[in-house]
Amino acid sequence: MRISQLVEESGVPLATVKYYLREGLLPPGTATTATQADYSEQHLHRLRVIRALTGAAGLPVQRARAVLALIDAPDGDLFESLGRAVAALPPYAGVDPDGDYPRARAVIERLGQLFDPQYAAVAQLEHALKAAEDAGLPISDERIEAYGRHLHAIAEFDLGQMPSAAAASDAAAGSAAIEYAVLGTALYEPVILAMRRLAHQDVAAGILEGGHD
């Protein structure tokens, strides 16, 4: 398709498409004449991914480029590529590999999961636990266990939907898995938070009789 059609089908303005081409986020089309190029369904797909990363996920262009590089060429260790790709998403808590994350460590060990301070989410968890503690609402063991059980079940569902997770040695499957992990994390987190707030309202309506009609 021509670039005008790419613009039309994606809904991304021409100036933005050209910017992505210049920045190397979107690969060039196949030149058909000196001034025209042909774009494929892959370009359309890539545009959607870029929009999700820089829009909904809120990534700066530099970080989006790093994620796209991992999608395009996952290295041999898919587990590590997945971790690096998801770590490019906000919030940026700042990982200190030698860091001591006492609150996060206690939670992770209580859940029977592996504590590895190189996981970006460890610093993220430490930061969140400390903020709750500072506000006088530290997370109880009971809450950790309740949250942990249900979030683990959600994670199992998520991974079960990961494209071709089993064929991890295949590069194309690796790319699809990384793309799914990044977009699924960025796009489904807001869904999860909204659904929890709505569930609160549903439960509260049941408890506070007369408080709702």
Place this chain on the structure above:
Amino acid sequence: MRISQLVEESGVPLATVKYYLREGLLPPGTATTATQADYSEQHLHRLRVIRALTGAAGLPVQRARAVLALIDAPDGDLFESLGRAVAALPPYAGVDPDGDYPRARAVIERLGQLFDPQYAAVAQLEHALKAAEDAGLPISDERIEAYGRHLHAIAEFDLGQMPSAAAASDAAAGSAAIEYAVLGTALYEPVILAMRRLAHQDVAAGILEGGHD
């Protein structure tokens, strides 16, 4: 206690404490001399709440004031006060009471919950569902059901921990419930997201054999 002690115990700088006093977020102390006032444990507690709202929860001062007003004087309908308080938290999707939220409505009805477009989280959910759809990762019914089941269980746990939810007619209990709902939403959401990401890593490590040592 003197204001200097309030500063020391809370860790909030003097200039900030004075700013909160000027802005009416922190009620004045009891004057002991023309230039000195006495502050109580309640002030210390209130300072922690203000810090959580304006810091971790990221509220602008105006919105923090609105939440504090609800905590101080919940109106007769606790359910509505809870909803208004939580709606003051980001993200701000912009509620349109006459709005048509087709994606959110379908999800809420599928979960058997009440669809009320006045709930702020409805617009939030619609926005999140649309972003996922635009990126080519629409949420399947199966995913909605899996997420919905576990998030409802988390919400039941959360509400079960709400202080004196049963004594909702009592104003002090109402205040405590609103404070818990707002702070619990703002402070535990980041914990939930970090825990889900860690659960992903745990599940992925199990699936991708050899990908993790």
